[in-house]
Amino acid sequence: MGDGKSTKLARYLAVFAAAGVLIVLFLLLGPPELLAKSEAPIFCGGCHVMEEQFEAWAHAGAHRRKQCVDCHLPNENVALRYFWKSLDGMKDVVLFYSGMAKERAAMSAHGAEVLQANCIRCHSSAVEFIDQDRKCWECHRRLPHRRSGAMATT
Numbered sequence: 766m767g768d769g770k771s772t773k774l775a776r777y778l779a780v781f782a783a784a785g786v787l788i789v790l791f792l793l794l795g796p797p798e799l800l801a802k803s804e805a806p807i808f809c810g811g812c813h814v815m816e817e818q819f820e821a822w823a824h825a826g827a828h829r830r831k832q833c834v835d836c837h838l839p840n841e842n843v844a845l846r847y848f849w850k851s852l853d854g855m856k857d858v859v860l861f862y863s864g865m866a867k868e869r870a871a872m873s874a875h876g877a878e879v880l881q882a883n884c885i886r887c888h889s890s891a892v893e894f895i896d897q898d899r900k901c902w903e904c905h906r907r908l909p910h911r912r913s914g915a916m917a918t919t
Contacts, residue, residue, distance in 0.1 A: 803854070809833040812861060814870050836883050837876065849879070 802808055810819025822829065828836070838853075839845045853876075860866040872880065877900065884901040885892055892901075 803850075804832055804834045806833050812857070812866075814861070814866050814868065818870060836880055839879050840883060840886060 806819060806822060809815050810823075822833070834846075834850065838850055857866075880902075881897075881900055885897055888901075
């Protein structure tokens with residue numbers, strides 16, 4: 766009889782563990798609609814810290830056809846993209862709801878590397894013969910979403 770109870774307990778634990786894994790995956794990945802909504806620029810602009818960047822993006826040049834995640838997340842592979850999306854998203858949520866978010870958003874060193882790689886990826890033929898170590902926004906000063914006119918150079 767003890768054997769039957771342990772088998773029954775093992776089944777319950779297996780079902781409980783499987784349900785737990787499914788719940789965790791759902792919470793991490795969410796429904797597809799939530800994933801799509803969280804990649805839309807209006808989602809990024811929903812935080813008051815990002816309002817200035819969203820407004821500048823919405824009124825600026827050719828990059829209006831791109832989503833924030835096209836430039837600000839790695840594009841090497843899907844797993845890396847969603848890893849950084851999750852990590853950066855959770856960091857932003859914690860900073861925002863803990864009241865530690867800065868009034869003006871600033872890009873991290875990792876964010877600058879990702880952004881530079883994405884500039885080069887999209888504009889590879891245009892930058893083929895120039896110094897790709899120099900940050901694109903050093904010349905294209907209006908790119909950091911502070912003002913409209915993202916294509917302007919100085």
